[in-house]
Amino acid sequence: xxxxxxxxxxxxxxxxxxxxxxxxxxxxxxxxxxxxxxxxxxxxxxxxxxxxxxxxxxxxxxxxxxxxxxxxxxxxxxxxxxxxxxxxxxxxxxxxxxxxxxxxxxxxxxxxxxxxxxxxxxxxxxxxxxxxxxxxxxxxxxxxxxxxxxxxxxxxxxxxxxxxxxxxxxxxxxxxxxxxxxxxxxxxxxxxxxxxxxxxxxxxxxxxxxxxxxxxxxxxxxxxxxxxxxxxxxxxxxxxxxxxxxxxxxxxxxxxxxxxxxxxxxxxxxxxxxxxxxxxxxxxxxxxxxxxxxxxxxxxxxxxxxxxxxxxxxxxxxxxxxxxxxxxxxxxxxxxxxxxxxxxxxxxxxxxxxxxxxxxxxxxxxxxxxxxxxxxxxxxxxxxxxxxxxxxxxxxxxxxxxxxxxxxxxxxxxxxxxxxxxxxxxxxxxxxxxxxxxxxxxxxxxxxxxxxxxxxxxxxxxxxxxxxxxxxxxxxxxxxxxxxxxxxxxxxxxxxxxxxxxxxxxxxxxxxxxxxxxxxxxxxxxxxxxxxxxxxxxxxxxxx
Numbered sequence: 001x002x003x004x005x006x007x008x009x010x011x012x013x014x015x016x017x018x019x020x021x022x023x024x025x026x027x028x029x030x031x032x033x034x035x036x037x038x039x040x041x042x043x044x045x046x047x048x049x050x051x052x053x054x055x056x057x058x059x060x061x062x063x064x065x066x067x068x069x070x071x072x073x074x075x076x077x078x079x080x081x082x083x084x085x086x087x088x089x090x091x092x093x094x095x096x097x098x099x100x101x102x103x104x105x106x107x108x109x110x111x112x113x114x115x116x117x118x119x120x121x122x123x124x125x126x127x128x129x130x131x132x133x134x135x136x137x138x139x140x141x142x143x144x145x146x147x148x149x150x151x152x153x154x155x156x157x158x159x160x161x162x163x164x165x166x167x168x169x170x171x172x173x174x175x176x177x178x179x180x181x182x183x184x185x186x187x188x189x190x191x192x193x194x195x196x197x198x199x200x201x202x203x204x205x206x207x208x209x210x211x212x213x214x215x216x217x218x219x220x221x222x223x224x225x226x227x228x229x230x231x232x233x234x235x236x237x238x239x240x241x242x243x244x245x246x247x248x249x250x251x252x253x254x255x256x257x258x259x260x261x262x263x264x265x266x267x268x269x270x271x272x273x274x275x276x277x278x279x280x281x282x283x284x285x286x287x288x289x290x291x292x293x294x295x296x297x298x299x300x301x302x303x304x305x306x307x308x309x310x311x312x313x314x315x316x317x318x319x320x321x322x323x324x325x326x327x328x329x330x331x332x333x334x335x336x337x338x339x340x341x342x343x344x345x346x347x348x349x350x351x352x353x354x355x356x357x358x359x360x361x362x363x364x365x366x367x368x369x370x371x372x373x374x375x376x377x378x379x380x381x382x383x384x385x386x387x388x389x390x391x392x393x394x395x396x397x398x399x400x401x402x403x404x405x406x407x408x409x410x411x412x413x414x415x416x417x418x419x420x421x422x423x424x425x426x427x428x429x430x431x432x433x434x435x436x437x438x439x440x441x442x443x444x445x446x447x448x449x450x451x452x453x454x455x456x457x458x459x460x461x462x463x464x465x466x467x468x469x470x471x472x473x474x475x476x477x478x479x480x481x482x483x484x485x486x487x488x489x490x491x492x493x494x495x496x497x498x499x500x501x502x503x504x505x506x507x508x509x510x511x512x513x514x515x516x517x518x519x520x521x522x523x524x525x526x527x528x529x530x531x532x533x534x535x536x537x538x539x540x541x542x543x544x
Contacts, residue, residue: 060403082106258375309356
């Protein structure tokens with residue numbers, strides 16, 4: 001399969017501002033005031049009530065006694081240490097969100113973990129919004145400093161057996177976000193974490209670490225120095241992009257913007273702009289999907305033609321625009337009135353897949369398409385199962401949203417142990433979490449030497465990321481009935497993309513890392529899918 005290229009969609013957004021993404025970066029105008037708040041862990045009285053009464057999105061979320069995970073931490077020297085992570089609270093005010101957690105070193109004392117270089121992330125599993133930490137630099141900067149706990153430039157020891165108290169600041173959470181999923185520190189995906197709404201964050205204790213190599217007292221908690229928001233921080237809220245590919249159509253959903261890419265080889269004969277007889281069924285399904293998913297107040301449908309990279313640029317642009325015009329005319333006859341249309345042809349300037357490689361023919365086929373972009377209903381479930389009939393909608397365009405998942409301390413027994421080189425990949429059952437599937441793995445170096453694993457990282461999905469190490473971005477989920485391929489969820493920033501998939505660097509013999517990633521969720525009736533784990537092969541995985 002040729003690698004994906006995620007082109008910027010700025011032209012579509014510019015044609016209609018209502019297609020703008022929820023990717024917003026703003027400097028906060030006032031520092032957070034810190035004072036006494038809840039002293040209990042996830043105090044019931046301060047847990048948010050969902051404002052989304054229509055979906056009742058938190059009714060089935062079960063709260064555990066504690067949110068704990070065994071993790072593997074790294075420092076800037078590349079050393080690794082096993083630790084226990086306890087997520088103590090997620091508090092949100094009108095100005096910011098604070099995540100409180102405790103890390104306990106279960107190994108030998110080492111120089112401090114790289115908390116400044118780790119990017120923990122909060123995600124709303126229902127709406128798909130992602131919240132990176134507040135930073136002193138715009139999102140995507142190579143060397144940001146995050147607001148919250150830090151080492152103050154010192155090589156702070158990570159003492160054996162000591163509890164280390166951390167907090168990190170994030171943008172404020174919306175009123176209807178009452179549970180989040182936490183990623184970071186090698187904890188995988190910690191689902192079902194309740195959000196506490198408070199007037200002020202809890203006070204900051206006096207720092208218990210200062211870079212000096214002193215042994216802590218038994219039972220002592222070391223509070224790391226905290227950098228409070230000061231008015232200069234950058235707060236970024238990202239929409240994640242879901243990408244589901246079908247035989248004749250592909251769905252790209254980014255926040256409230258939805259794009260259906262129709263295969264030009266079904267719509268048109270070679271070098272022609274007149275619709276084929278086979279195009280009627282595909283366009284009827286596309287119209288049904290738009291009626292099911294689009295906002296009810298009409299709006300603009302942006303129709304964009306694309307070609308492959310073979311031939312003259314001017315000719316390809318003219319042909320792609322003529323094809324877009326033919327699709328627009330047919331679509332207008334199928335849809336209710338009330339829609340405006342913006343029609344253009346891009347030729348080969350915005351490919352979906354990289355041409356010129358071993359899969360060149362497949363890549364060119366995927367690039368020959370006509371895209372339909374429109375403003376979609378937030379949280380829409382797409383109305384039905386994946387088995388779309390004629391005129392009932394595009395199977396890939398169905399969005400399935402459930403309640404946030406309850407936290408699972410133990411993902412259960414692995415359904416498979418896949419091996420590649422000197423590494424073993426334990427595959428656990430998939431978990432439905434709102435609009436997503438959570439995939440969790442444990443990767444173990446079974447060799448005799450330290451090495452970086454080959455995970456089949458798809459670096460075409462990491463275009464703004466300069467991070468070292470391998471990620472799971474080359475993994476896919478496939479279904480045979482209907483024929484669908486689900487790609488890893490993506491973060492997007494200013495036309496560049498990175499997968500919601502954890503990475504790992506060099507691993508020493510016997511070390512185990514927990515890794516997680518997200519996919520768009522299939523229909524509720526789907527209880528098993530095939531995981532294409534890149535170099536680790538394919539495995540059938542149940543969904544819980």
